[in-house]
Structure formats: structure tokens, C-alpha cells
Amino acid sequence: MRRERAPLWIGVLAAIGAAFFILPLIGLVVRTPWGDALQSLTSADTLDALRLSLVASLSATAFALVLGVPLAWVYARVDFPGRSVVRALTTLPMVLPPVVGGIALLLAFGRRGLVGSMLASFGVSLPFTTAGVVMAETFVAMPFLVLTVEAGLRSMDRRYEDAARTLGAGRWTVFTRVTLPLIAPSVAAGAVLCWARALGEFGATITFAGNFPGVTQTMPLAVYLLLETNPQGSFVLSLILLLVSLVVLVGLRHRWLGSA
Amino acid sequence: MKKLVLAVFIVAACGTQPLGAGPTPVKVFAAASLTDAFKALGIDYGSRHPSTYPTFNFAGTPTLLTQLEQGAQADVFASADTANMDKLQSDGLSNGQPKVFAHNLLEIVVAPGNPKGIASLADLAKPGVIYISAGPTVPAGKYALQALAKAGVNPKPRSLETDVKSVISKIELGEADAGIVYATDVTAAGTKVQGVVIPDTDNVVATYPLVEVKGARNPYGAASFVGFVLSSEGQATLAKYGFQHA
Structure with a gap:
């Protein structure tokens, strides 16, 4: 790349833009009471929230993989009427305020919801359960996986699939033995992205699943509520979430940040 | 420029x-x-x-x-x-x-018609009743704990909501069966919910x-x-x- 000196105004605005992101992070690092960090980390409530967050976000990622990869395949390969509409609707949670997603989930899967009222007659109730947390997280995070995998499918070299098929492989064999290995990097990137989004989920979770320690109180909920009673503790939890996000970003740097 | x-x-x-x-x-x-x-x-x-x-x-x-x-x-x-x-x-x-x-005084809030037949604080601990409360850091949640302690019952809440209004809305939506809120919240919600009076001996004055x-x-x-x-x-x-x- 050709080196260039930035014009004064562009340089100033760019510096303000960068500081806007970096200052809050510095604030968090500076204000975190490192001495108490370990103590806050090992308190029962924090460990509960951490454990629940890991279980729920990994489960959500697993569901997203099982349902999202096939969905992405259909979007990339099958031309059915209304595809763009369905595709838009299923990626809507990426831009929808998560609270709205939580309300929509309540109206569909709550005790009086469209599907929820049927589930209730079997004695299944999702709100206020860990399953409800997983659902809320899957709802919000799965589109990230679907779009990433779909992009991978669209950009892959389909001649490998054609070759396998001319050699007599069935469609399922082609998918599992040729397509999946070829798009593995996209699937992995999509899964990590989806997991990070699920881990950070707040609005849909507190709306649909409520808040109870050990059952539905995930890390972001604990951070928010701790701020009112034990701000130091919430700084420590925030820092943990920050580190996780940083690790994800570094892990995916080749995808987004190019050579930087 | x-x-x-x-x-x-x-x-x-x-x-x-x-x-x-x-x-x-x-x-x-x-x-x-x-x-x-x-x-x-x-x-x-x-x-x-x-x-x-x-x-x-x-x-x-x-x-x-x-x-x-x-x-x-x-x-x-x-x-x-x-x-x-x-x-x-x-x-x-x-x-x-x-x-x-x-x-302000506390009241138990239930769905209209009181389908679970809740008559007292003790009924909140009945099996099959989904009880929710405001969190213990919110005044309503603190008062609710005091009232339950006075009545000598200890129902396990299914959710600790961030404020008293979200307790009311979860009851309105039918996601939970009962909660402890202020009498004024029941009045404000009109016909969408119903209140069950808590006797003075167990009640807490906010x-x-x-x-x-x-x-x-x-x-x-x-x-x-x-x-x-x-x-x-x-x-x-x-x-x-x-x-x-x-």
C-alpha cells in the first residue's frame, strides 16, 4: 500500500473516532480493582453466572450449527419462491432490538403464545428456564452463523462437488464429504461469531427468560444488576467479557482485519 | 469546506x-x-x-x-x-x-379471576404456582421478602425482575401466576390483573x-x-x- 499523509481534518476526526472506542476500554481496565478481581471472580453468584453463560451460549451455538448450516445451504443452493423474503425474515434478529426479539418470543413460545399454549398442554413451559435462555440466545445469534456459512457456500469452488458426483457420490455423501470440509473455515468462523453474540445476549434473555441466579441469570444480566449493588464486581465481570471478545476478534483477525 | x-x-x-x-x-x-x-x-x-x-x-x-x-x-x-x-x-x-x-402497601397480584385460587402469602409456595418477585436490590423486592418473613413462608421465585412494573407485565402476559407488588400497581393495571389483599399483620408499609x-x-x-x-x-x-x- 502506498503511504500517504492524512489531511489535517481527516486525521483529527479519525483520532477522535478511535479514541471514542479506546477510552471506554481503558476506563474499564484502569477502574477494575485488580486486588478484588480474583475474589469477585470466585464468588458463588459470579461462578453461577459464568457457568450458565458458558452452557447456554455453547448450547445455542450447537443448535445454530445443526439448524443453521442446512438453512445456509438451502439459501445458497435452492431457488424457491419467496426465498429472499424468508431469508430477510430469518436474518432480521441481527438488526432487531433484542428486547423486541424477547417480546416476540414470549408471544410465540410464552405460556399463552401461539406455540407455547400447545406446549403448555404437554406441561412444557419455556419462560424462566435455562432452555428459554438458550432459545433467546439462538434466536439472536444464529443469523450470524447462517450468513457466514452462506457466504462460504457461495464462494466455494463447486467443481469439486461436480467431480464427486460424476464419480458416483450421492447428494448426502457430497455434502458431508466434499462440501462441509471445503466450507469448514466459514462454519468455524460463523460458529465463533454466533457464540460471541450468544454470550453477550441481554435484552431477549431478560425479557423472555427472566432473571434468576443459576437458572437464567447469565453474565450480561449479572453485570447489569451488580452495577447497582457491587460496582467493583460488575467491572471485573465486564473485563472478563471484554477479554473473551478480544480473543474472538484476534482469532478471527484474518477474516476481518486483513493483514493489519 | x-x-x-x-x-x-x-x-x-x-x-x-x-x-x-x-x-x-x-x-x-x-x-x-x-x-x-x-x-x-x-x-x-x-x-x-x-x-x-x-x-x-x-x-x-x-x-x-x-x-x-x-x-x-x-x-x-x-x-x-x-x-x-x-x-x-x-x-x-x-x-x-x-x-x-x-x-404504599403490598398486595399479591394475580391474573383476572384468580385462576390459581391464591388467597394468602402461604399460597405462593403451593406447587404449580409460578411466583415471581422484584429483585432483592429493588425496594419492592426487599419489602416482599419482609412480608414473606412475617408470614413465615418462603416461596422460591422463578424470576427476580428488575423493577415492579415488569412483575406486573409478566402477570398480565400470563407467564407467571403471582407476584408481590404495591397496591398502587394493581390499581394502575386496572382490569388486566387482580389484587389479593395481604393482611395488616403481614404487610409492610413502603x-x-x-x-x-x-x-x-x-x-x-x-x-x-x-x-x-x-x-x-x-x-x-x-x-x-x-x-x-x-
């Missing part, structure tokens, strides 16, 4: 100053349980005081306190308990002595103090709003929404 940038800055700078002598807002941070009563008070107050009008920030009392501690700009703070008011005072964020302006916030941008508005809430007209409006006289 430079002229354009300059113009933008000038326009932006003007935005921070009130232009001319329009009415100035008085910013009131008030407990979630005051939502409906204070909105009505605000309309009455605005019609009496053309030079100012109230804007409200309703949330759980500890959320409001945190916002004030982190530097949120407010003129008046109305708390649903004395503990959070004491904290505001010890933080040096209050201007003058807080004044108690209302009391005390609501309010105070002018130190560094208020509109000290005149703050003082006059506090005065209006305490006036006989303000008290009558609060009584209409089910609050007890201060």
Missing part, C-alpha cells in the same frame, strides 16, 4: 443553550411504582406552572441511584424506600432534607421520600415540583392512584 465545518460547530454549540425564554424542564428521577401517579401529577403541575414542565425517568430505585452516582443530571429524586435515599444523602448528592410524600438533587440545573423547578407533590392537590392525585397519605 472549512466554512461548512465551522457552521456545523456553531449550530451544535447553540443546541446546548436554551434559545429565548421557552419553558425549561424539571428532570424527575422516580421509582417505577410512581409511574402512573407521577405522570398525572406532571400534567397537573405543567398546567399550573407555564414556565416549566417535568420530564420523568422511571426505573427501579437502585438503577436511578446508580445513574445519579455516575453523574446523571437530575433535579428531583423520588425513591421507593428510605435506604436508597440515605445512600444518596451519604453520597452528598442531595440538596436539603428528603421529605416523605407517600406510603415509605416514599423525595428530595432536590444537588447541582440541579433547574433549582426553581425542583423546589416547586417538590412543593407541588406535597401540596393538598398533589396528595389528592397520589391518593387517587392508591397511595396512602404521607
Whole structure:
């Protein structure tokens, strides 16, 4: 790349833009009471929230993989009427305020919801359960996986699939033995992205699943509520979430940040 | 280009100053349980005081306190308990002595028709009843725990909501069967929910103090709003929404 000196105004605005992101992070690092960090980390409530967050976000990622990869395949390969509409609707949670997603989930899967009222007659109730947390997280995070995998499918070299098929492989064999290995990097990137989004989920979770320690109180909920009673503790939890996000970003740097 | 940038800055700078002598807002941070009563008070107050009008920030009392501690700009703070008011005072964020302006009682809230047949606090622990409460950091949650302790029962809540209004809405939506809220919340929700009275021996009286916030941008508005809430007209409006006289 050709080196260039930035014009004064562009340089100033760019510096303000960068500081806007970096200052809050510095604030968090500076204000975190490192001495108490370990103590806050090992308190029962924090460990509960951490454990629940890991279980729920990994489960959500697993569901997203099982349902999202096939969905992405259909979007990339099958031309059915209304595809763009369905595709838009299923990626809507990426831009929808998560609270709205939580309300929509309540109206569909709550005790009086469209599907929820049927589930209730079997004695299944999702709100206020860990399953409800997983659902809320899957709802919000799965589109990230679907779009990433779909992009991978669209950009892959389909001649490998054609070759396998001319050699007599069935469609399922082609998918599992040729397509999946070829798009593995996209699937992995999509899964990590989806997991990070699920881990950070707040609005849909507190709306649909409520808040109870050990059952539905995930890390972001604990951070928010701790701020009112034990701000130091919430700084420590925030820092943990920050580190996780940083690790994800570094892990995916080749995808987004190019050579930087 | 430079002229354009300059113009933008000038326009932006003007935005921070009130232009001319329009009415100035008085910013009131008030407990979630005051939502409906204070909105009505605000309309009455605005019609009496053309030079100012109230804007409200309703949330759980500890959320409001945190916002004030982190530097949120407010003129008046109305708390649903004395503990959070004491904290505001010890933080040096209050201007003058807080004044108690209302009391409130607790009630059990259930769906219309009381389908689970809940008659007492003890019924909240019945199997098959989904009981929810405001979190223990919110005054309503703290009072609920006190009432349950008085009644000698210990139902396990399925969710600890962030404020008392979200307890009501979960009951309205039918996601939970029962919760403990303020009597005024049941009144405000009208026919969408139903209240079950808690006997005086188990009930807890909630005390609501309010105070002018130190560094208020509109000290005149703050003082006059506090005065209006305490006036006989303000008290009558609060009584209409089910609050007890201060």
C-alpha cells in the first residue's frame, strides 16, 4: 500500500473516532480493582453466572450449527419462491432490538403464545428456564452463523462437488464429504461469531427468560444488576467479557482485519 | 469546506443553550411504582406552572441511584424506600432534607379471576404456582421478602425482575401466576390483573421520600415540583392512584 499523509481534518476526526472506542476500554481496565478481581471472580453468584453463560451460549451455538448450516445451504443452493423474503425474515434478529426479539418470543413460545399454549398442554413451559435462555440466545445469534456459512457456500469452488458426483457420490455423501470440509473455515468462523453474540445476549434473555441466579441469570444480566449493588464486581465481570471478545476478534483477525 | 465545518460547530454549540425564554424542564428521577401517579401529577403541575414542565425517568430505585452516582443530571429524586435515599444523602448528592410524600402497601397480584385460587402469602409456595418477585436490590423486592418473613413462608421465585412494573407485565402476559407488588400497581393495571389483599399483620408499609438533587440545573423547578407533590392537590392525585397519605 502506498503511504500517504492524512489531511489535517481527516486525521483529527479519525483520532477522535478511535479514541471514542479506546477510552471506554481503558476506563474499564484502569477502574477494575485488580486486588478484588480474583475474589469477585470466585464468588458463588459470579461462578453461577459464568457457568450458565458458558452452557447456554455453547448450547445455542450447537443448535445454530445443526439448524443453521442446512438453512445456509438451502439459501445458497435452492431457488424457491419467496426465498429472499424468508431469508430477510430469518436474518432480521441481527438488526432487531433484542428486547423486541424477547417480546416476540414470549408471544410465540410464552405460556399463552401461539406455540407455547400447545406446549403448555404437554406441561412444557419455556419462560424462566435455562432452555428459554438458550432459545433467546439462538434466536439472536444464529443469523450470524447462517450468513457466514452462506457466504462460504457461495464462494466455494463447486467443481469439486461436480467431480464427486460424476464419480458416483450421492447428494448426502457430497455434502458431508466434499462440501462441509471445503466450507469448514466459514462454519468455524460463523460458529465463533454466533457464540460471541450468544454470550453477550441481554435484552431477549431478560425479557423472555427472566432473571434468576443459576437458572437464567447469565453474565450480561449479572453485570447489569451488580452495577447497582457491587460496582467493583460488575467491572471485573465486564473485563472478563471484554477479554473473551478480544480473543474472538484476534482469532478471527484474518477474516476481518486483513493483514493489519 | 472549512466554512461548512465551522457552521456545523456553531449550530451544535447553540443546541446546548436554551434559545429565548421557552419553558425549561424539571428532570424527575422516580421509582417505577410512581409511574402512573407521577405522570398525572406532571400534567397537573405543567398546567399550573407555564414556565416549566417535568420530564420523568422511571426505573427501579437502585438503577436511578446508580445513574445519579455516575453523574446523571437530575433535579428531583423520588425513591421507593428510605435506604436508597440515605445512600444518596451519604453520597452528598442531595440538596436539603428528603421529605416523605407517600406510603404504599403490598398486595399479591394475580391474573383476572384468580385462576390459581391464591388467597394468602402461604399460597405462593403451593406447587404449580409460578411466583415471581422484584429483585432483592429493588425496594419492592426487599419489602416482599419482609412480608414473606412475617408470614413465615418462603416461596422460591422463578424470576427476580428488575423493577415492579415488569412483575406486573409478566402477570398480565400470563407467564407467571403471582407476584408481590404495591397496591398502587394493581390499581394502575386496572382490569388486566387482580389484587389479593395481604393482611395488616403481614404487610409492610413502603415509605416514599423525595428530595432536590444537588447541582440541579433547574433549582426553581425542583423546589416547586417538590412543593407541588406535597401540596393538598398533589396528595389528592397520589391518593387517587392508591397511595396512602404521607
